[in-house]
Amino acid sequence: MPAQRADAQRNHALLLAVAAEAIATDGADASLEQIARTAGVGSGTVRRHFPTRQALLEAVFRGRVETLCARARELTGQADSRAALLDWLHAVTSEAATIRGLAVALTRDRADPCAVQEYCCTAQLTEAGGPLVRRAASDGELTPGVTVDDLITLITGIALATEHHPNPATESDRLLRLAVSGFFRPQG
Structure with missing residues (x-):
């Protein structure tokens, strides 16, 4: 996997932190749209980093x-x-x-x-x-x-x-x- 740009690395880390909190509160079916909004990114950014819900859960x-x-x-x-x-x-x-x-x-x-x-x-x-x-x-x-x-x-x-x-x-x-x-x- 090629090295990520610094902003992509920050987005990845932020998305993981926001997703961990959302999953702890709402369970495995936490809203991906809400995770994106809370992280201040678009839903496309979430999907680029985590192409499936399962990929997000695993991360x-x-x-x-x-x-x-x-x-x-x-x-x-x-x-x-x-x-x-x-x-x-x-x-x-x-x-x-x-x-x-x-x-x-x-x-x-x-x-x-x-x-x-x-x-x-x-x-x-x-x-x-x-x-x-x-x-x-x-x-x-x-x-x-x-x-x-x-x-x-x-x-x-x-x-x-x-x-x-x-x-x-x-x-x-x-x-x-x-x-x-x-x-x-x-x-x-």
Whole structure:
């Protein structure tokens, strides 16, 4: 990608800041027109920097997703593969449930895997979480056939279901624990 002019770089940074605030307030479907007005640019400028809503969402959440990916890499060497995977799943669930718009971005990523994106939140999380899932599976900690895609789908579902809960972090954690433990009592 060629270097941007200084004014284009400023517009890009301003649009990201305004979009992050709008998404935190109004969710993933925040008005692109309002973002442009608030940033003091035209809607064409928004579209030049972010050709799709998904591209904007991905840019807004890039730092958060990179932090979650770094956490997965940190946990990969942990002795207890089950604890490492659960730690990461809880971190991703908490972020997706409490950062308005992130779960929607992850869901939309999955809905259109053929869309060409410079950066893909779901692909990044899948790549980062893959080693944790493979290690837990090889240690016999996971039900055979469970994939990192399955777990990210579960997390986004939990996050979307708890988005409007008075305490989404607590409720999403409770639901993840329920999913991990199962809801049937062991047969005796």
